[in-house]
Amino acid sequence: MSPTTALAEVVDVLVRLRARRPLVHCLTNHVVKNFTANALLAVGAAPAMVEHPDEAAEFAAMADALLVNVGTLDAAQIPAIERAVPSARAARKPWVLDPVAVGPLTLRTHFTRSLLAHRPAIIRGNASEIIALSGRTGAGRGVDSGDPTEAALGAASHLAIQTGGAVLVTGAIDHITDGKVVFTCANGHPLMTRVTGVGCAQGAIAAACAVVSANPLQAAIAAATLFAVAGELAAQRAPRPGSYQIALLDALDEIDAGLLRAHARLA
Amino acid sequence: MSPTTALAEVVDVLVRLRARRPLVHCLTNHVVKNFTANALLAVGAAPAMVEHPDEAAEFAAMADALLVNVGTLDAAQIPAIERAVPSARAARKPWVLDPVAVGPLTLRTHFTRSLLAHRPAIIRGNASEIIALSGRTGAGRGVDSGDPTEAALGAASHLAIQTGGAVLVTGAIDHITDGKVVFTCANGHPLMTRVTGVGCAQGAIAAACAVVSANPLQAAIAAATLFAVAGELAAQRAPRPGSYQIALLDALDEIDAGLLRAHARLA
Amino acid sequence: MSPTTALAEVVDVLVRLRARRPLVHCLTNHVVKNFTANALLAVGAAPAMVEHPDEAAEFAAMADALLVNVGTLDAAQIPAIERAVPSARAARKPWVLDPVAVGPLTLRTHFTRSLLAHRPAIIRGNASEIIALSGRTGAGRGVDSGDPTEAALGAASHLAIQTGGAVLVTGAIDHITDGKVVFTCANGHPLMTRVTGVGCAQGAIAAACAVVSANPLQAAIAAATLFAVAGELAAQRAPRPGSYQIALLDALDEIDAGLLRAHARLA
Numbered sequence: 030m031s032p033t034t035a036l037a038e039v040v041d042v043l044v045r046l047r048a049r050r051p052l053v054h055c056l057t058n059h060v061v062k063n064f065t066a067n068a069l070l071a072v073g074a075a076p077a078m079v080e081h082p083d084e085a086a087e088f089a090a091m092a093d094a095l096l097v098n099v100g101t102l103d104a105a106q107i108p109a110i111e112r113a114v115p116s117a118r119a120a121r122k123p124w125v126l127d128p129v130a131v132g133p134l135t136l137r138t139h140f141t142r143s144l145l146a147h148r149p150a151i152i153r154g155n156a157s158e159i160i161a162l163s164g165r166t167g168a169g170r171g172v173d174s175g176d177p178t179e180a181a182l183g184a185a186s187h188l189a190i191q192t193g194g195a196v197l198v199t200g201a202i203d204h205i206t207d208g209k210v211v212f213t214c215a216n217g218h219p220l221m222t223r224v225t226g227v228g229c230a231q232g233a234i235a236a237a238c239a240v241v242s243a244n245p246l247q248a249a250i251a252a253a254t255l256f257a258v259a260g261e262l263a264a265q266r267a268p269r270p271g272s273y274q275i276a277l278l279d280a281l282d283e284i285d286a287g288l289l290r291a292h293a294r295l296a
Numbered sequence: 297m298s299p300t301t302a303l304a305e306v307v308d309v310l311v312r313l314r315a316r317r318p319l320v321h322c323l324t325n326h327v328v329k330n331f332t333a334n335a336l337l338a339v340g341a342a343p344a345m346v347e348h349p350d351e352a353a354e355f356a357a358m359a360d361a362l363l364v365n366v367g368t369l370d371a372a373q374i375p376a377i378e379r380a381v382p383s384a385r386a387a388r389k390p391w392v393l394d395p396v397a398v399g400p401l402t403l404r405t406h407f408t409r410s411l412l413a414h415r416p417a418i419i420r421g422n423a424s425e426i427i428a429l430s431g432r433t434g435a436g437r438g439v440d441s442g443d444p445t446e447a448a449l450g451a452a453s454h455l456a457i458q459t460g461g462a463v464l465v466t467g468a469i470d471h472i473t474d475g476k477v478v479f480t481c482a483n484g485h486p487l488m489t490r491v492t493g494v495g496c497a498q499g500a501i502a503a504a505c506a507v508v509s510a511n512p513l514q515a516a517i518a519a520a521t522l523f524a525v526a527g528e529l530a531a532q533r534a535p536r537p538g539s540y541q542i543a544l545l546d547a548l549d550e551i552d553a554g555l556l557r558a559h560a561r562l563a
Numbered sequence: 564m565s566p567t568t569a570l571a572e573v574v575d576v577l578v579r580l581r582a583r584r585p586l587v588h589c590l591t592n593h594v595v596k597n598f599t600a601n602a603l604l605a606v607g608a609a610p611a612m613v614e615h616p617d618e619a620a621e622f623a624a625m626a627d628a629l630l631v632n633v634g635t636l637d638a639a640q641i642p643a644i645e646r647a648v649p650s651a652r653a654a655r656k657p658w659v660l661d662p663v664a665v666g667p668l669t670l671r672t673h674f675t676r677s678l679l680a681h682r683p684a685i686i687r688g689n690a691s692e693i694i695a696l697s698g699r700t701g702a703g704r705g706v707d708s709g710d711p712t713e714a715a716l717g718a719a720s721h722l723a724i725q726t727g728g729a730v731l732v733t734g735a736i737d738h739i740t741d742g743k744v745v746f747t748c749a750n751g752h753p754l755m756t757r758v759t760g761v762g763c764a765q766g767a768i769a770a771a772c773a774v775v776s777a778n779p780l781q782a783a784i785a786a787a788t789l790f791a792v793a794g795e796l797a798a799q800r801a802p803r804p805g806s807y808q809i810a811l812l813d814a815l816d817e818i819d820a821g822l823l824r825a826h827a828r829l830a
Contacts (some may be wrong), residue, residue, distance in 0.1 A: 078325070
């Protein structure tokens with residue numbers, strides 16, 4: 030798959046996403062639930078957060094995809110995730126894993142690694158999280174990466190091969206791999222790091238993309254690209270983080286084939 | 297009550313709401329707590345989310361009204377609701393029930409139906425939720441309605457008579473009934489479905505309206521009308537969902553007697 | 564310390580905060596997590612919400628400061644706070660206590676008073692909360708103060724001496740004391756009371772300030788001043804509460820030495 034072919038597929042994924050409006054079940058952290066739901070709505074998908082373990086299992090089979098984000102993992106969420114993931118898998122729905130702050134925090138690191146056996150279609154994290162998830166030692170501090178994106182490529186490939194899915198390593202340049210090939214997306218803007226939950230929202234959008242793309246690698250490339258191009262658009266309108274948050278939602282609504290073709294820097 | 301009389305009462309409810317600034321105790325879902333609180337503040341009411349079961353019972357008697365929204369019902373929230381609702385009732389404070397996603401999800405459907413015995417002043421939901429809450433079979437998918445608003449009128453009337461309150465069925469045209477008469481509000485805008493928690497915020501505002509109107513039907517008509525007119529105002533300023541969310545809060549602050557009289561389409 | 568000296572220190576605290584980018588562990592209420600995180604990011608700090616008791620204890624020792632806000636205290640959060648506070652103290656990290664709605668609600672009042680033995684660097688609350696926390700009788704209603712700021716000065720001094728820290732009493736004029744001297748900050752804007760979580764975000768920023776100022780009084784003065792001046796800036800751009808929320812985040816990003824020196828009204 031050449032970068033040109035990959036970009037054509039990004040456009041097709043966005044078109045199919047808006048036609049299908051996939052319903053994404055989000056088991057995500059408390060800080061970003063509102064922004065994640067609004068990001069899904071803005072890009073053309075539909076969100077639902079169903080959190081009681083009984084209902085989470087029931088709903089994971091009804092929704093089109095599942096997002097698991099462990100940012101504020103707590104005693105109530107653990108059983109919900111433990112029941113929703115197998116339910117999604119049994120119903121053949123793709124699921125995305127966002128290993129927020131895995132590495133420095135013990136409980137979530139063990140828990141999140143245990144989820145890998147359920148083969149997420151896409152894993153999305155910064156370099157430190159991906160390195161730590163793979164069992165290696167990184168330099169993360171809370172939700173921030175202490176490692177350059179490139180340093181996580183070995184870990185990312187290892188995880189992709191282990192799960193049979195794709196891994197999206199986010200950073201100034203996003204790297205996406207299925208363990209065989211590596212694509213990069215050089216779009217994005219530093220303001221994306223000044224708003225909470227931007228990466229978390231990207232994980233939810235990756236789940237929506239996985240519904241309309243049989244290939245996890247292509248879904249992950251689509252999520253990375255459309256999100257990062259929207260992030261650049263937003264920065265043209267809003268130079269400060271408060272208004273940037275809003276402009277990013279507007280840009281997710283505005284993003285289309287023409288904007289993707291004009292601005293994407295996939296390689 | 298003619299539509300003209302009803303509109304005059306909508307205006308009076310808004311004026312009284314801003315004079316009284318009712319304190320609304322919200323036991324609502326995790327996704328929308330911030331937006332709900334801001335919507336109450338914007339329209340001129342006051343929010344409080346008190347969630348520990350002991351405190352929820354204590355606070356429900358102090359606040360002016362209670363909102364129960366089961367969007368992310370979990371094991372911690374169930375006892376809080378079970379204790380707060382009787383406490384509000386004992387203190388003669390109105391409460392509003394928002395049966396989010398009742399129907400496809402088993403646990404919340406049984407739980408929410410069990411609350412009907414406590415006679416909510418207002419029930420607010422989309423057609424599928426209202427149909428399912430009444431014990432009939434609807435076509436909802438997560439938080440979206442699969443049924444036209446009119447299809448829920450029988451269920452809505454049944455629920456209104458059962459509870460002695462009013463039922464607000466939201467949709468492109470909102471329907472409000474007390475089981476005897478039906479009013480419609482034709483205001484609103486499609487962008488209201490592109491922001492998470494818009495309907496949930498309306499439920500909270502309905503609780504505020506119920507504080508300043510002894511008649512649940514009038515309170516529900518007021519909540520429907522002022523919210524939908526604000527939704528139209530916001531759409532004139534913000535054509536995309538991110539900025540629309542903010543414009544809607546601004547419009548809830550801006551809405552007044554003149555704007556209501558000029559724009560309301562009550563019948 | 565003269566007001567002129569205090570203002571110079573406010574400027575220095577802001578400069579050091581942006582250079583150091585302190586990581587603030589927030590155990591805060593569900594309504595304001597997103598806004599609190601965005602306020603920390605906007606001003607130049609970094610947020611993290613880690614909520615499982617095991618991880619909260621672990622993380623409190625890694626982060627630079629801890630915020631405890633009891634706005635939606637629940638059964639899951641109590642043990643997290645009980646373990647995080649001693650962990651932060653053992654690691655010599657400052658912590659800030661925001662006693663939201665202490666007074667009318669029994670459980671949180673007892674719980675929050677029990678935390679005073681762990682000597683928060685800064686306590687931030689409105690007059691009713693500060694009076695109630697000190698064991699006296701106030702006039703609060705939910706999150707609103709029923710008492711004038713000056714009425715809390717005795718309670719504030721008592722708490723400051725008891726804890727060895729500083730107390731920030733917020734209101735139309737903020738009062739800050741260490742039990743020996745009292746400073747006032749006359750900046751701010753009424754729109755700050757029309758957006759949920761504004762005060763809660765100030766508490767988080769106070770924790771960030773406490774990282775870069777060895778003196779809790781100076782840290783509290785800095786948090787009060789930079790926040791209130793930002794609140795005035797925002798009101799120049801956004802006259803209604805929805806857009807004001809966004810403008811306030813932008814103003815926290817924009818605030819700098821020049822704006823502080825031009826607008827601060829410290830006495």
